[in-house]
Amino acid sequence: MKKLELTAIALLVIFFSNCQTSNQKEDQWNTLFDGTSLDGWQAAENEGSFYIEDSLLVCHGPRAHLFYQGNEENYKNFELSADVMTKPGANSGIYFHTAFQEKGWPAKGYEVQVNNSHKGTHEYRELKKTGSLYAVRNLYNTFTNDNEWFNLKIKVEGKRVTVQVNDQMMVDYIEPANPVRNDNQQERILSSGTFALQSHDPESKVYYKNIKVKKLPDNTDYDNAEPYLDEELNSAISHLHNIGFPLMDLHVHLKGDLTLEKALDLSRKNGINYGIAINSGLDFPINTDEKLRNHIQENLEDHPVFKAMQAEGREWTEIFSPEAISVFDYVFTDAMTFNDLQGNRMHLWMPEEVHITNKQLFMDALTDTIVNIIKTEPIDVYANATYLPDTLASEYNELWTQERMEKITDELAAHNVAFEISARYKIPNPAFIKMAKAKGVKFTFGTNNTDSNLGNLAYCLEMIEECKLVTEDMFIPEENRDFRKKTEAMATK
Numbered sequence: 253m254k255k256l257e258l259t260a261i262a263l264l265v266i267f268f269s270n271c272q273t274s275n276q277k278e279d280q281w282n283t284l285f286d287g288t289s290l291d292g293w294q295a296a297e298n299e300g301s302f303y304i305e306d307s308l309l310v311c312h313g314p315r316a317h318l319f320y321q322g323n324e325e326n327y328k329n330f331e332l333s334a335d336v337m338t339k340p341g342a343n344s345g346i347y348f349h350t351a352f353q354e355k356g357w358p359a360k361g362y363e364v365q366v367n368n369s370h371k372g373t374h375e376y377r378e379l380k381k382t383g384s385l386y387a388v389r390n391l392y393n394t395f396t397n398d399n400e401w402f403n404l405k406i407k408v409e410g411k412r413v414t415v416q417v418n419d420q421m422m423v424d425y426i427e428p429a430n431p432v433r434n435d436n437q438q439e440r441i442l443s444s445g446t447f448a449l450q451s452h453d454p455e456s457k458v459y460y461k462n463i464k465v466k467k468l469p470d471n472t473d474y475d476n477a478e479p480y481l482d483e484e485l486n487s488a489i490s491h492l493h494n495i496g497f498p499l500m501d502l503h504v505h506l507k508g509d510l511t512l513e514k515a516l517d518l519s520r521k522n523g524i525n526y527g528i529a530i531n532s533g534l535d536f537p538i539n540t541d542e543k544l545r546n547h548i549q550e551n552l553e554d555h556p557v558f559k560a561m562q563a564e565g566r567e568w569t570e571i572f573s574p575e576a577i578s579v580f581d582y583v584f585t586d587a588m589t590f591n592d593l594q595g596n597r598m599h600l601w602m603p604e605e606v607h608i609t610n611k612q613l614f615m616d617a618l619t620d621t622i623v624n625i626i627k628t629e630p631i632d633v634y635a636n637a638t639y640l641p642d643t644l645a646s647e648y649n650e651l652w653t654q655e656r657m658e659k660i661t662d663e664l665a666a667h668n669v670a671f672e673i674s675a676r677y678k679i680p681n682p683a684f685i686k687m688a689k690a691k692g693v694k695f696t697f698g699t700n701n702t703d704s705n706l707g708n709l710a711y712c713l714e715m716i717e718e719c720k721l722v723t724e725d726m727f728i729p730e731e732n733r734d735f736r737k738k739t740e741a742m743a744t745k
């Protein structure tokens with residue numbers, strides 16, 4: 253008995269003497285918040301924005317940052333873990349490789365975003381969600397909820413930064429030799445430093461607990477790691493993240509060899525957010541409310557992807573109920589299945605089904621079909637937009653006359669339906685896009701892939717430049733969605 257007590261005391265002595273040495277041991281968790289005091293933390297700007305409530309660290313009040321200054325450590329490679337809970341509308345974040353700063357948003361280091369439902373303050377519209385490596389790799393979708401604890405882990409190893417939410421990898425970023433940064437973001441680069449928590453605004457209330465850090469060895473496998481993308485593409489994509497342009501491929505199918513795992517891995521590496529589309533309709537495996545719900549629950553729930561319904565056939569609004577459809581973040585359809593004037597059903601992408609005797613009559617009928625779909629179906633996005641069958645594709649610019657373009661774009665604007673820019677088919681052409689933009693139509697980017705060969709939205713990136721697309725031109729799932737309003741309008745017809 254006596255011997256055991258002595259051993260216990262000896263262990264305690266060793267434990268405490270370890271804590272007091274300024275150098276933390278590698279690969280050992282060290283608590284940064286003891287649950288009873290803010291010892292070791294230093295607030296800047298508004299001290300009152302940080303306090304303790306029920307052993308939790310609360311960020312709530314006017315803008316302020318709380319810097320960890322509890323030891324002499326200069327954290328370079330590390331893993332940080334914290335449990336976080338947001339109240340509705342809250343915004344916060346965890347900075348790393350940062351340094352104490354009297355005022356303003358910390359200039360040095362990176363911020364990992366905490367935001368499940370905050371939509372911005374004043375004029376500023378905030379789209380970056382939980383887990384984003386702020387303005388470097390933005391996420392526009394979150395599966396974490398307000399009023400629920402989630403775990404956030406940030407790891408830096410050499411040039412590699414990873415962010416995990418509830419142990420799911422959200423960001424996997426390798427900082428290139430010359431990272432693209434806006435003028436006010438020049439210090440948003442890897443170095444070493446401390447951590448800071450953010451109080452964003454008086455409406456934001458966020459709780460933290462179990463904040464702990466583990467130092468990792470100075471030398472890692474990622475010290476000279478090469479970015480996942482080539483320099484030109486990496487720069488173009490990084491620039492879009494810097495300026496907050498929502499880079500999303502909202503037409504991704506889990507087809508061929510593309511599994512959700514693979515899609516998530518691709519998305520993390522190329523910095524493009526994905527919307528996974530489920531083909532749903534009469535002639536498809538997903539053809540009832542129940543199958544819809546089960547499919548989403550089993551395959552897409554709790555992953556950082558948007559959930560899209562690709563509505564197939566014209567009878568989908570009768571097959572599925574508005575309640576079932578509303579579990580999707582957005583709904584799109586196309587006009588590739590088409591009945592000609594004689595009532596023959598053609599799939600426009602199947603050459604053997606396409607028989608066109610009069611091009612102009614065909615184009616008029618196609619235009620009317622598209623207009624009718626936009627007018628009568630409660631969709632958010634018109635996909636594979638303006639697609640022509642192979643036999644007509646070379647005459648695209650002539651067949652889509654000014655008059656036909658006006659009809660389509662007028663209808664998109666009138667019904668608040670977004671226009672998909674297709675990376676696969678390289679349509680619509682710039683003239684069409686510019687006309688729609690001038691009428692206030694929103695856009696999506698989509699690949700409509702058949703396998704894991706997703707590309708990197710090359711045509712869409714070109715169109716951003718050529719048509720001067722900005723954030724306000726882009727359709728944001730959830731935010732720009734008015735599916736309910738549309739179905740109600742349909743029901744009262």
Ligand SMILES: [Zn+2]
Nearest residue numbers: 505529562700
């Ligand atoms: Zn599709």
